[in-house]
Amino acid sequence: MTPTDPALAAIRDKVLAGTRLTFDDGLALEASTDLFTLGELANHVREQKNGNVTYYNVNQHLNPTNVCVYRCTFCSFRSDLKGPTAFVMNGEQILARAREATEQGATELHVVGGLHHQLPYEWYLGIIKVIHREFPALHLKAWTAVEWDWFERLTKRPTKDLLAEMKAVGLGSLPGGGAEIFHPDVRTVICDYKADADQWLRVHREWHELGGKSNATMLYGHIEKPEHRIDHLLRLRGLQDETGGFQTFIPLAFHPTNNPLGKDIPKPSGLMDLKTMAISRLMLDNFPHVKAYWQMLGIKTAQVAQSYGADDIDGTVVHETIYHAAGSDSPQQLSVADLRRLIEEAGRVPVERDTLYHEVVRTQPAERRWSTGRPLVTLN
Ligand code: V47
Ligand code: SF4
Numbered sequence: 317m318t319p320t321d322p323a324l325a326a327i328r329d330k331v332l333a334g335t336r337l338t339f340d341d342g343l344a345l346e347a348s349t350d351l352f353t354l355g356e357l358a359n360h361v362r363e364q365k366n367g368n369v370t371y372y373n374v375n376q377h378l379n380p381t382n383v384c385v386y387r388c389t390f391c392s393f394r395s396d397l398k399g400p401t402a403f404v405m406n407g408e409q410i411l412a413r414a415r416e417a418t419e420q421g422a423t424e425l426h427v428v429g430g431l432h433h434q435l436p437y438e439w440y441l442g443i444i445k446v447i448h449r450e451f452p453a454l455h456l457k458a459w460t461a462v463e464w465d466w467f468e469r470l471t472k473r474p475t476k477d478l479l480a481e482m483k484a485v486g487l488g489s490l491p492g493g494g495a496e497i498f499h500p501d502v503r504t505v506i507c508d509y510k511a512d513a514d515q516w517l518r519v520h521r522e523w524h525e526l527g528g529k530s531n532a533t534m535l536y537g538h539i540e541k542p543e544h545r546i547d548h549l550l551r552l553r554g555l556q557d558e559t560g561g562f563q564t565f566i567p568l569a570f571h572p573t574n575n576p577l578g579k580d581i582p583k584p585s586g587l588m589d590l591k592t593m594a595i596s597r598l599m600l601d602n603f604p605h606v607k608a609y610w611q612m613l614g615i616k617t618a619q620v621a622q623s624y625g626a627d628d629i630d631g632t633v634v635h636e637t638i639y640h641a642a643g644s645d646s647p648q649q650l651s652v653a654d655l656r657r658l659i660e661e662a663g664r665v666p667v668e669r670d671t672l673y674h675e676v677v678r679t680q681p682a683e684r685r686w687s688t689g690r691p692l693v694t695l696n
Contacts (some may be wrong), residue, residue, distance in 0.1 A: 321350035325358075332359045334655030334657045337599055339360065342546035345595045351587060357627030358594035361478040365604060366627035371654045371673065375424040375631035379638070380405045380443055385466075388496070388507040390538060392574035392642035397433045403432040407446060413635070414447045418454055422630070427458035428493055431466040431510075440467065441482060448486025455488040455671040457531075461519035463492035465511035481616025483526060489671055490523050492531030492566055498551050504518075506538065506577060518556050524561025528670060532562050532603075536592050537570040537584030538577055549599040562672060564605040564628060567592045568612050569663045573678040583643075588623045590616050597625025605673070606663045611636050611646045615658060620646070622662040628669075629655065 319325055324342050330337060337345075345354060381404040395402040405413075417425050427443065438506075440463070444456055459467075459482075468475045477489070497503055498513035511519070519528050532552050536545055546642075556562045569589055572578025596617035597606045607628040608621035618629050634649040653667075659666040668676040 319350055321348045322625050324348055324350055324353050328353065329373050329482065329582055331360060331598060336601055339546055342549065342599050343542060343593065345598060346542035346546065346591075348605075349587075351590060351594075351596060353595040354598075355624045356590055356598040359461060360625055361601070362606070368663075368665050369627065369667045370622050370659040370662070371605070371628040371667050371669040372652075372659065373631035373669050373671065373676075374420070374422045374652060375426055375488065375651060375671075376413070376420070376422050376634040377636050378410065378413050378427045379429045379635075380407075380410055380427065381432050381435070382637070383646055385433050386431060386462075386507065387509045388510070389577040390496075390535065390570060390575050390642075392504055392578075393491075393638045394430050394570070404435070409441075409444060411445055411450060414451050414454060417634075418451050420632075420634070422454065422632070422634075423676060424455045424457055427456060428460055428491060431463060437467045437471045438477070441569070444487050445485040449629055455482040456486055457491050457529050457671055458482075458487055460491055460494035461516040462511045464490075465515050465518045467647060472676045475519050476526075479523050479526055479528070481517070483528065487528075489521065489528055489563075490530035492564070493550070494553075495533045496535045496547045497540045497544050497589075499540070502540045506535075511642045513551060517551065518609045520561065521559055522557035529561055529563050531564045531566060531607075533566045533568050534592075534596070535568045537568055537588055538572075538581055542575055545580050545595070546599065549596060553600055553602060556600070561600075562603055564607050565596055565600050565603045566598050566607040566609050566612075566630075568609065570637055571597070571612075571642035571644055574641060578642075586617055589613055590621060591625055591626045593621045610650065611639050611644060614646055615650075617657050622659070622664050624642040629658065631655070633665075675681050 319328055327341050382393055382395045383397055383402050389589035465476050467478050495516055496507055523530055534548050569584045572581050572583055605628050606626050607630055608618040608626035609630045611633055632649050656666040670676055
């Protein structure tokens with residue numbers, strides 16, 4: 317089919333020939349409103365890489381504290397040290413959550429939080445150590461590069477050593493958070509002081525050099541411009557060329573509720589969500605997976621995004637707080653049946669994966685493992 321936007325014709329030829337897209341190609345994609353062609357091209361790449369499969373996992377989130385020394389202007393989750401909503405979980409609460417995850421059949425715990433003013437690095441290390449000791453089958457995807465950079469500032473020890481130390485006691489992989497927008501024109505406005513682009517990328521490089529896998533994100537739909545998004549994607553593509561350690565890219569739509577940045581900024585439109593998904597898939601030609609995180613996009617857009625480059629919709633999640641603090645109206649959790657229906661309705665084949673994309677084969681229906689008595693959310 318011929319693109320309705322003639323500017324996309326040359327890019328279409330490149331994508332079909334498997335030729336890498338340039339920064340200027342990225343800008344041309346950004347400038348186009350030919351959503352149909354963007355989706356068609358992204359879907360071509362998606363199907364080449366992942367066929368007709370959409371992945372999901374059975375996971376839970378754990379945010380051990382919301383107290384944070386930083387003040388990212390987009391953040392609705394953080395609290396001051398003595399703020400009325402400040403919390404720090406104790407060891408018992410943390411283990412109880414890991415136990416609940418295990419009982420519900422989770423293969424992964426996603427552990428991230430604030431950078432607490434007073435807690436030492438050993439507190440963060442201890443969380444990984446005790447959970448892994450008690451529940452060794454649970455994959456711990458823990459601490460964003462921003463947190464690792466903070467641990468270095470706390471301990472004055474190189475992140476490389478800290479990563480190796482935590483790997484030895486059970487760290488499984490790194491999540492993709494904290495990347496926001498790398499370009500300093502934006503980064504210094506939305507999250508000054510925390511790890512900059514080079515520091516974020518360095519932590520992931522070091523983790524990859526240790527043989528680990530990680531994810532990457534991009535926070536879009538606020539004050540950034542198209543050139544900042546393309547710059548961000550190309551920096552990630554550059555590191556992936558070097559290490560091959562990234563598994564999944566997750567574009568994160570800005571949620572404007574309860575944070576200073578959101579005061580005059582609306583939520584990104586459906587068009588922008590789908591365009592960003594498609595452009596990410598097209599620019600990140602060396603990333604195996606692109607995720608439509610349903611908690612962030614909403615269930616409906618996540619379902620459609622499977623035709624715009626996404627081959628993963630994340631998991632059951634449970635206990636998500638970052639997006640709910642920022643105004644997400646997605647449910648707190650989805651059942652496995654709901655996730656599978658969401659995927660099948662889009663004409664894809666649902667495959668449960670573990671964190672490292674091994675297929676999970678269950679000997680009993682996953683649903684029977686949901687035993688807490690809490691009602692499960694059902695898709696309409
Ligand atoms: O780094 C914070 C973002 C991220 C807001 O690796 C916000 O599999 C939008 O990285 N509006 C954390 N976004 C979440 C994250 C993530 C999520 C799911 C899966 C994975 C993975 C990683 O959330 C932060 C920041 O970029 N964020 N506040 C907000 N108001
Ligand atoms: Fe702290 Fe993370 Fe929120 Fe920034 S996004 S204020 S680092 S919790």
